[in-house]
Amino acid sequence: MSTRRFNNVKDEDEQYHDKLRRKTENEEAQIYLLKSRGQHLLMNPRVLNTIVQKSNILPTDTVLEIGPGTGNLTLKLLEVAEKVIAIEIDKRMVEILHKRVAERGLQDRLTVICQDALKTEFPQFDLMVANIPYGISSPLVAKLVYGKNSYRSGTLLLQKEFARRLLANPGDSEFNRLAVNVKLVADVEFVMNVSKKDFLPCPKVDSSVVKIHPKTEIPEVDFNEWCAFTRTCFTKKNKTLGAIFKQKGMLMELMKLQETKGDEENNTIYSDYHVNDAEDEDGARNEGNGNFSSTVGKDLNLFKEIINDILRSGGFEDKRPSKLSHEELLDLLSLFNQARIHFHGQVKPMDESEAELASNATMLL
Numbered sequence: 001m002s003t004r005r006f007n008n009v010k011d012e013d014e015q016y017h018d019k020l021r022r023k024t025e026n027e028e029a030q031i032y033l034l035k036s037r038g039q040h041l042l043m044n045p046r047v048l049n050t051i052v053q054k055s056n057i058l059p060t061d062t063v064l065e066i067g068p069g070t071g072n073l074t075l076k077l078l079e080v081a082e083k084v085i086a087i088e089i090d091k092r093m094v095e096i097l098h099k100r101v102a103e104r105g106l107q108d109r110l111t112v113i114c115q116d117a118l119k120t121e122f123p124q125f126d127l128m129v130a131n132i133p134y135g136i137s138s139p140l141v142a143k144l145v146y147g148k149n150s151y152r153s154g155t156l157l158l159q160k161e162f163a164r165r166l167l168a169n170p171g172d173s174e175f176n177r178l179a180v181n182v183k184l185v186a187d188v189e190f191v192m193n194v195s196k197k198d199f200l201p202c203p204k205v206d207s208s209v210v211k212i213h214p215k216t217e218i219p220e221v222d223f224n225e226w227c228a229f230t231r232t233c234f235t236k237k238n239k240t241l242g243a244i245f246k247q248k249g250m251l252m253e254l255m256k257l258q259e260t261k262g263d264e265e266n267n268t269i270y271s272d273y274h275v276n277d278a279e280d281e282d283g284a285r286n287e288g289n290g291n292f293s294s295t296v297g298k299d300l301n302l303f304k305e306i307i308n309d310i311l312r313s314g315g316f317e318d319k320r321p322s323k324l325s326h327e328e329l330l331d332l333l334s335l336f337n338q339a340r341i342h343f344h345g346q347v348k349p350m351d352e353s354e355a356e357l358a359s360n361a362t363m364l365l
Contacts, residue, residue, distance in 0.1 A: 007167060039090070040129050041069050042157065044198035051209055052076045054191050055155040056131045064125035064151075066117045066140060067133050071097040080105045085125060087117045122147060128154035134203075137162050138178065145186045145212065146223060149360065154212040157194065163208035171323050178235045181227055184326055185214045219330055228344035229333045233321040241332075242317040246306045248300070255303045260345060310335050 042048060051073065057063060057080045066170050068074045068086040070093060077084045078101065088094050095112050101110050113120060118139050128151060132140055135160050158166070166188050168174035182188065191209035197200050233255070236244050245251065311317040314335050319328070336342070 006074050008154075011229070039069065039093075039133070040131075040199040040201060041167070041202050042072055042194075042198060043200050044194075047194050047198055048073055048076050049191075049329050050192060051129065051155060052080060055127055057081050057127060057129075061126040061152075064122060064128045066128070066130040068097055068112075069093050069131070071100045073129070073131060074110070075100065075104060075106075078109055081109075081127075083109050083111065085113065085118065085123055087113045087115060087116065089116050101156070111258075115213040118143065120148050124149065126152050128156070130155075132212065132220065134159045134162070141166070141182060141212070143267065145182055151214065152192055153214075155191065155209065155210065157207055159208045160193065160208045170325055175322050176237060177227075180230050180234070180326070180329065182212075184221075184226065185215055185218050187215060189213065195290055219326075219332065221333070222344070224344045225337070225342060226333065229336070230321075230329065232323070232343055233329070233332075234278070237322040240310055240318050240320055242308070244321075245311065251300060251307070254307075254341070254343070255300065257343070257345065258341065285325060299316050306339065307341070310339055310341070 013082075055063075057077070059082060060341070061081070061198055062083045062085060063077050063081045064167045065074060065077060068088050074086055074097060074166050076082055086097065088097065091114060094112055095109075097112065098107070113123075118136060122143070128144060141156070142153070160231065162178075165174045165176055165178050166182060167190055168179045179188075180229050189211040191211050193211060194207040196204070196206050208261065233241065252332065308317070311332075314332055316328075316332050321329075324332075333343075
């Protein structure tokens, strides 16, 4: 009898999620959620409360929320923040959001921007708190950490696999360009895991909450140059740098980039490197290969030797990108730049428009 009784009764977790689904279907009116747009509503009030709590919101704060959906998180934020700015592209969601907020009498503290979050300029905010659609996680994180807005922190609900990559450190199997580029300018803190059962509709994967803190001290480096450099190094992150920079296709692309930087600079690219120079028996220097400007783009072997010389001089030839710290990667980039080898077409300091360019998703992937 006892066995039959327990077999006929759902566990508490199933009851809880069934109740939430029925409530959403009744109250949020037959709205059709699009999985293709990452429209998964976070329903669990315990998770919502924890996100708000861990965000450390002050009564004077303006919170920026991306993809508020029907407002489950928004309503929690409005209870503690002075103002919430929500960016939501789906007008159907915006209508429900306005209705729910008005029912609580909180409409004066909510501003809704009905635009694409990746294409609109962020207003000034103190904190970002958001359940981000999985499909825009990388470009949105890039826009946050490399954008021109100053902020105190960002508490983000992300796909669990993406969050693990974001949290990875040198030597971890997940360590990659995403972690390298984000952690150059920000610290990332793990907050909690979130089950896929806490969403409606239920996604195929679990999620995690992370908190991003901008660093107070950022290395003096051209971000475009840095991200192009890490893209090259992390093409084969577990190979040695010596092996990576022996790839013919990569060497030719890198050499071609040096050609496009202008005749004046090209004439001095190799002036400090005399890889094949040797002194004859009388002590006179053999300058046969001293003028390298004519070989740029033609002598791949010479270019390869110069690259190898740079790697050997810093002790990087046998090291692997997946195990290098930021300090080591910055040192290696500095050695390349001192030798007038660059990885991005623009090497001048970035202005505001270039800083926006640096927030493109391709810089993190």
